[in-house]
Amino acid sequence: MTLLLAWGVAILQLLLLPPAALLAAGLAETLRARLLGMRGPGLLMPFRAIAAALGRQRVRGPDASLVSVIGPALVLTATLAAACLVPSFSRDSALAGIGDALTIAGLLTLARLIALLLDGAAADPAALFAEPAVLIAIFSGLVPGANAAAPIGLAALAIGALALVPGPRMARTASGRDLAMLTLAAALRRLVFLSLIADRLRPNLPEGAEYWAIGFALWVAMVVAITLVCTVAEAALPARLPARRREALAAGLALAALAVLVGLAEAAS
Amino acid sequence: MFAGPVPRVLLPLAVALGLLAWLLAGAPAVAAGLPGTGLAIELDGLSGFFLTLALLERAAAGRDARTLAGTILTLLAADGMILLAGVALLGGPRRLPGLPALLLLAAFALLGGLSFDAMRLAAETVPEAALIALVLAAAVAIGGPTGTYLALRLLLDVASPLSSWAGTPVILAGAAMALIAAAAACGTRHLPHLLDALGRSLAGFALLGAGMVLAGTTNDVPAPAAAGLAVVLLASLIGAGVLPVWRIVASLAVTGTGGTALAGLGGVLRMLPLGGLAALIAGLTLALVPPGAGFMMLWQAFAGLQALPANPLVAAAAALAIAVSAALLAQTALRLLACGLNGASPANVAEGRWERALFAVFGLLSVLAGIFPALVFAIGAPAAVLLAGTIRPAAGPGYLPWAIAALMAGMAAIAVLLLRRPSVEGHRSIAETGGEPLVAPPARLPRKVRAAIRQAITLARRLGRQRPAPPTPSAALAGAFMVLILLLLGQALP
Known part of the structure; x- marks a missing residue:
């Protein structure tokens, strides 16, 4: 029975996360537009964008390499696999035990690497520093007895999420099904970061299907709240610009390192 | 040369x-x-x-x-x-x-x-x-x-006559070596220097692992010693089994262009049907992403550092260094792959028999070592026992590479099934069609089957064109x- 429940959580999570990721992306875009005094595209805009992309045909150039062919699917695959490992409404997923937070960061790095390869000359390799910030923030959380380090590590994670806002750049390098896959992967990546932060803040709930509703409500509330905070920060600091993105990443890395040091000092004392 | x-x-x-x-x-x-x-x-x-x-x-x-x-x-x-x-x-x-x-x-x-x-x-x-x-x-x-x-x-x-802090300088030296070499690899534009720096960075990881073995054995804590041994074995395997793929690709590019600049790699992977795939796998392994052997090495290094009994500041400094090293190595792999895939291909670059065989072996080795690291540890177990007593490297818990690979395969299948749609393999632009919308070709066979047949025919033609070198x-x-x-x-x- 426990095994069945665990697989039920895994399958539900797999079904839930893609639409939730698109909703979160729509929420972030709408909030950002409202903060800048505009009407905004609406919550369902990412769904419409994906539907429109799926309605168009994919065109590849004659010089398309192997990466251009399999790249978008590989990006979506790695991001979906990372999303399956992140706890969302329950921590009892059958897939939770096969990979830890380092694995999630590794899978996201794989997706980012392939996405940068697809971007070609427009790629910004500095974005590859986002996941190391996550690694170090996670390392800070694993130090036993560290309490004050946790908020700093969370701040590092939030800045990482802020720096990873999916920009409109992908539209120039992909089309059709490829564009749909890349758009979904970008939204999923953001949701993975938000879920990681939410999981660190969420209280422990007992196991069992009767607590799924509470867990779901908590997860949704936290994702919305963190999205709001991140969007306000993003509106204040235009992190979509490459220079700002690099600054945000550097700040995230520095904060993560600080979290490790504070955590270690706490543990030593 | x-x-x-x-x-x-x-x-x-x-x-x-x-x-x-x-x-x-x-x-x-x-x-x-x-x-x-x-x-x-x-x-x-x-x-x-x-x-x-x-x-x-x-x-x-x-x-x-x-x-x-x-x-x-x-x-x-x-x-x-x-x-x-x-x-x-x-x-x-x-x-x-x-x-x-x-x-x-x-x-x-x-x-x-x-x-x-x-x-x-x-x-x-x-x-x-x-x-x-x-x-x-x-x-x-x-x-x-x-x-x-x-x-x-x-x-x-x-190890035995030394005190419990003996592993600390080795760990720090290894982490510093990995970081400095990764930064050098990221910053250079010359292929020999870049590959040299990649090798030094891997050697730094191996040194870090050796330091963890030393710290574990001197403190009688088996966990960091086992993780360190795994790091040493995997770093050696990557250095001996994955890096040669890029060395051979680099030598082919040097032969084709006559220069050692990184830009000379431009488009070379398109000319190598098997080598391009092996180089992609090797590049992802060097980028330390799952499910490659490189990520297993990184994961073991983090796991060993968390269990390190020495001063936690040492573990934190080493973790910081290897996290940044991982990012720099990923950037280097990105540069190698991007240069190899983009740009005009030199016309006189082709795989020989030896290169093709080695590409196949090394590509397979990269995948197998990443998905089933226990194989590497099993092969290295007698040597590990001989060298480090009863301590044996092990994979997991916390990261099951075969399960992650299976999960990725499942996700790939789902992604393909959900988003399947015919596409235009654009050899024509809209301008060339006279303003007519691009449409998918009529489907006699499934597109993937036709593409596979086309690739097999291309590969067979290339194989037929190459003559063996005289003895x-x-x-x-x-x-x-x-x-x-x-x-x-x-x-x-x-």
Whole structure:
């Protein structure tokens, strides 16, 4: 029975996360537009964008390499696999035990690497520093007895999420099904970061299907709240610009390192 | 330097012998005792001999042939020293406790002499050729089986009398070496320098692992020691099994363009059907992302650092360094792959028979070692037991690479099924169609089946166009040595 429940959580999570990721992306875009005094595209805009992309045909150039062919699917695959490992409404997923937070960061790095390869000359390799910030923030959380380090590590994670806002750049390098896959992967990546932060803040709930509703409500509330905070920060600091993105990443890395040091000092004392 | 037929034959032979020696170093041949150990070490020496001969062939024809002979003899003497150290360790460590360490130090000095000779040769004869020769010789002689054996053996010998902090400087040195070399790899535009720096970064990871072994054994904590041993084994495997893919690709690019700049890699992977795939896998392995062997190494390094009993600040500093190193290595892999995939392809680059076979072997090795690291640990287990007592490396818990690979395969299937739709393989633009909308071609067979058939036909045509190189005296010599080694193997192994 426990095994069945665990697989039920895994399958539900797999079904839930893609639409939730698109909703979160729509929420972030709408909030950002409202903060800048505009009407905004609406919550369902990412769904419409994906539907429109799926309605168009994919065109590849004659010089398309192997990466251009399999790249978008590989990006979506790695991001979906990372999303399956992140706890969302329950921590009892059958897939939770096969990979830890380092694995999630590794899978996201794989997706980012392939996405940068697809971007070609427009790629910004500095974005590859986002996941190391996550690694170090996670390392800070694993130090036993560290309490004050946790908020700093969370701040590092939030800045990482802020720096990873999916920009409109992908539209120039992909089309059709490829564009749909890349758009979904970008939204999923953001949701993975938000879920990681939410999981660190969420209280422990007992196991069992009767607590799924509470867990779901908590997860949704936290994702919305963190999205709001991140969007306000993003509106204040235009992190979509490459220079700002690099600054945000550097700040995230520095904060993560600080979290490790504070955590270690706490543990030593 | 790779243009002649002799290096084309001897270089793969040298790398194959090095790999064979590495496998034997962990195979039951070593556990069987001294004869097996000696055989593995002598194979390593032969590998070095062929490698040096192949890479410095042009220098041998020049005025500095004496230096070449001295270099080869130095390498063989260093292997002899290691063999003597093994004899001393197995036969009389109680009577002569300082002898093994002295012999190992002598071997280190001789290997240092080899590097010195090679550098002098680089300055005096063929700069680019000798520089790459130095990198390759160092990778095989120091970062390969000999280096692994030396480092672990020396660690085991010096671990017991040292205090509990002895692993700290080794860990910090390894982390610093990995970080500095990764930064150098990320910053250079010359292929030999870049590959050299990648090798040094992997060596830094191996040193970090050795430090964790030392810290674990001196403090009687098995977890970091086991993780450190896994890091050493995987770093050695990546250095010996994955990096050669890019070395061969680089040599082909150097042959095609005549330069050593990174831009010379432009589009080279398109000309290599099997090599391009192997280089992609090897690049992802070097980028330390799952499910490659590189990520397993990174994960084990983090796991070992978390369990480290020493000062937590050391663990934090090392974790910071290797996290940034991982990002820099990912950037370097991105540059290699992006250069190899984009740009105009040089017309005269093609895979030979040797390259194709090696690409297949190394690509498979990268995938298998990443998905089933327990295989590597099982192969290396006898050597690990011999070198570090009862401590054995293990995969997980916390990361199950085969399960992650299976999960990714499942997700890929879901992604393809959900988003399947015919596409235009755009050889025509909208302008060329006269304003007509692009439509998918009529589906006689599924598109993927047709694409696979097209690729198979292209590959068969390419295979048919390439003619085998005529046999040369060096090839015959190499073949004779291979037969001799097989005979020796047949006699030595049960």
